[in-house]
Amino acid sequence: MRRYALRFVALGYLAAILIAPLGVVFYRTFQDGFASAWEALSTTETIHAFKLTLIITAIAVPLNTVFGIICAIAIVRRRFPGKGLLNAFIDLPLALSPVVVGLSLFLLYGRTGWFGGFFERHDIQVLFALPAMVIATIFVSLPFVAREVVPTLREVGDEQEQAARTLGASGWQTFRRITLPSIRWAVIYGVILTTARCLGEYGAVAVISGRIQGQTETATLRVEERYDSFDLAGAYAIAIVLALIAIAVLLLMTLVKPREGTT
Amino acid sequence: MSIHVRNVSKSFGDFSALEGVSVDVAGGSLTALLGPSGSGKSTLLRIIAGLETPDLGEIIIAGEDATGVRVQDRNVGFVFQHYAAFKHMTVRDNIAFGLKVRKRPKAEIREKVDELLKLVQLEAFGHRYPAQLSGGQRQRMALARALAPNPEVLLLDEPFGALDARVRAELRDWLRRLHEEVHVTTIFVTHDQAEAMDVASQIVVMNHGRVEQIGDPTQLYDEPASEFVMQFVGEANRLGDRWVRPHELDLSPDPAPGALEAQIERVTRYGFDARIELVTADGSELLVQVTRDRLEELELVAGQIVGVVALNERTFAGR
Numbered sequence: 001m002r003r004y005a006l007r008f009v010a011l012g013y014l015a016a017i018l019i020a021p022l023g024v025v026f027y028r029t030f031q032d033g034f035a036s037a038w039e040a041l042s043t044t045e046t047i048h049a050f051k052l053t054l055i056i057t058a059i060a061v062p063l064n065t066v067f068g069i070i071c072a073i074a075i076v077r078r079r080f081p082g083k084g085l086l087n088a089f090i091d092l093p094l095a096l097s098p099v100v101v102g103l104s105l106f107l108l109y110g111r112t113g114w115f116g117g118f119f120e121r122h123d124i125q126v127l128f129a130l131p132a133m134v135i136a137t138i139f140v141s142l143p144f145v146a147r148e149v150v151p152t153l154r155e156v157g158d159e160q161e162q163a164a165r166t167l168g169a170s171g172w173q174t175f176r177r178i179t180l181p182s183i184r185w186a187v188i189y190g191v192i193l194t195t196a197r198c199l200g201e202y203g204a205v206a207v208i209s210g211r212i213q214g215q216t217e218t219a220t221l222r223v224e225e226r227y228d229s230f231d232l233a234g235a236y237a238i239a240i241v242l243a244l245i246a247i248a249v250l251l252l253m254t255l256v257k258p259r260e261g262t263t
Numbered sequence: 264m265s266i267h268v269r270n271v272s273k274s275f276g277d278f279s280a281l282e283g284v285s286v287d288v289a290g291g292s293l294t295a296l297l298g299p300s301g302s303g304k305s306t307l308l309r310i311i312a313g314l315e316t317p318d319l320g321e322i323i324i325a326g327e328d329a330t331g332v333r334v335q336d337r338n339v340g341f342v343f344q345h346y347a348a349f350k351h352m353t354v355r356d357n358i359a360f361g362l363k364v365r366k367r368p369k370a371e372i373r374e375k376v377d378e379l380l381k382l383v384q385l386e387a388f389g390h391r392y393p394a395q396l397s398g399g400q401r402q403r404m405a406l407a408r409a410l411a412p413n414p415e416v417l418l419l420d421e422p423f424g425a426l427d428a429r430v431r432a433e434l435r436d437w438l439r440r441l442h443e444e445v446h447v448t449t450i451f452v453t454h455d456q457a458e459a460m461d462v463a464s465q466i467v468v469m470n471h472g473r474v475e476q477i478g479d480p481t482q483l484y485d486e487p488a489s490e491f492v493m494q495f496v497g498e499a500n501r502l503g504d505r506w507v508r509p510h511e512l513d514l515s516p517d518p519a520p521g522a523l524e525a526q527i528e529r530v531t532r533y534g535f536d537a538r539i540e541l542v543t544a545d546g547s548e549l550l551v552q553v554t555r556d557r558l559e560e561l562e563l564v565a566g567q568i569v570g571v572v573a574l575n576e577r578t579f580a581g582r
Contacts, residue, residue: 159343159347160348160349163341163343163349163408164360165334165335166409167340167360167408168361169360169361177360178349
């Protein structure tokens with residue numbers, strides 16, 4: 001009986017919080033038929049918004065993957081002053097509201113900000129353009145790879161790496177042939193989470209993009225813009241595509257994740 | 264290739280792991296670093312390998328100063344206690360690793376791996392993964408892997424420590440035979456004095472980061488340089504400030520007046536030998552080793568009070 005109660009609570013909670021809203025969005029989107037949803041999706045602005053989201057993700061994910069792996073190795077394998085700080089700062093994006101991140105970038109790259117003057121003199125547009133949106137997205141999706149890789153690296157230990165060194169492998173050979181294969185699932189898992197976070201970013205990008213339609217509007221910003229313009233069908237359709245991507249990412253994660261205990 | 268360790272010191276924070284250690288290892292020899300845990304023996308081995316850097320002193324391998332040479336350029340084979348098998352590679356790929364990173368031709372690698380698989384008797388297991396091997400097989404694979412790049416020196420850190428007694432004894436014999444075949448200068452670390460005595464031609468006894476004595480097994484047993492060696496290598500009895508090996512004590516059923524007396528607690532027969540455990544009047548324990556013939560001659564039984572006579576004894580300067 002108790003078992004059923006536990007299941008009921010868990011599944012009930014999921015249903016109320018996650019599945020119901022998702023279901024409603026699906027229902028609303030296709031309420032007026034597939035054609036109208038397709039029409040809403042195929043406008044130039046919407047297509048541009050998706051493209052922009054993908055471009056930002058394609059830049060942020062590789063950068064954060066490399067950085068995350070480097071950070072994880074530094075945290076687990078090296079001793080240096082300030083290591084504790086690095087470890088704590090990596091989690092900062094999880095604790096900080098994205099809006100605050102956006103605001104701080106605004107202050108940093110704005111005309112009177114620390115870096116703002118430099119970029120203005122060199123005629124580089126950072127705010128209200130791709131650079132700031134990429135920086136904001138990198139910031140909010142920073143911790144995932146490092147957080148996945150750190151415990152795996154700890155668990156694997158460094159004996160295999162030491163063995164590789166005694167066998168004549170250079171630092172890079174050791175990393176590529178020994179370290180990377182032993183953390184690969186953690187890296188893949190981290191990449192998937194990072195991707196999901198990048199695709200869904202809203203708050204920070206909303207602050208620093210300027211939300212110019214067809215220029216600096218990402219898919220998530222587009223959803224809100226459509227909603228505010230009373231184009232509910234359009235908003236739902238875009239939301240659905242984002243939701244489908246998220247579900248695909250989650251499925252991928254489940255498929256890719258090795259069965260427990262096989263690595 | 265000879266190895267010379269000159270005045271090496273190493274500390275980890277406040278802990279002094281090695282203090283002015285010097286050891287000479289002749290080319291082609293089989294040497295054991297023997298000591299209790301925390302004696303610095305593994306640290307010394309890792310410094311020879313280049314896995315740790317000494318704070319002071321130098322390492323000379325084959326006549327050349329290797330102190331500043333990086334691990335990967337030192338050409339040492341290293342075998343870890345817990346195998347350090349590359350889990351994502353097959354046995355063949357594990358063994359081939361050192362040759363692949365040196366970019367040797369494929370045909371040469373294949374030939375060398377075949378040869379080593381045969382040497383460590385794992386021909387049938389080349390395509391398995393380490394997880395599919397037993398502990399002994401894994402350690403043999405690790406050995407083959409270490410030997411593949413033709414190292415000048417083979418270093419083994421408690422190589423049999425994680426194995427059960429039977430496999431341990433087997434691998435011990437096997438290592439000795441392997442050394443006769445390959446003749447690479449070999450140093451292994453162990454805390455098991457029987458293992459060191461059984462395998463090595465030279466034993467370096469270490470304690471508290473210092474070398475207590477260097478010698479062959481007979482020297483260590485017959486002429487220990489300190490109380491520590493006396494106790495740690497082989498068995499020893501303490502009579503006041505004198506020390507006696509168990510076979511250097513004799514018993515007499517009717518003790519002469521003034522002779523040391525002790526009561527027999529237990530008599531154990533081991534093939535040719537018999538071991539007799541005794542307790543003296545002041546409560547200290549003694550172990551005596553006599554031949555079976557002598558035991559039968561004396562007709563000793565548990566509970567009997569006998570006289571104990573030392574045939575040979577040693578004293579050590581207080582330290």
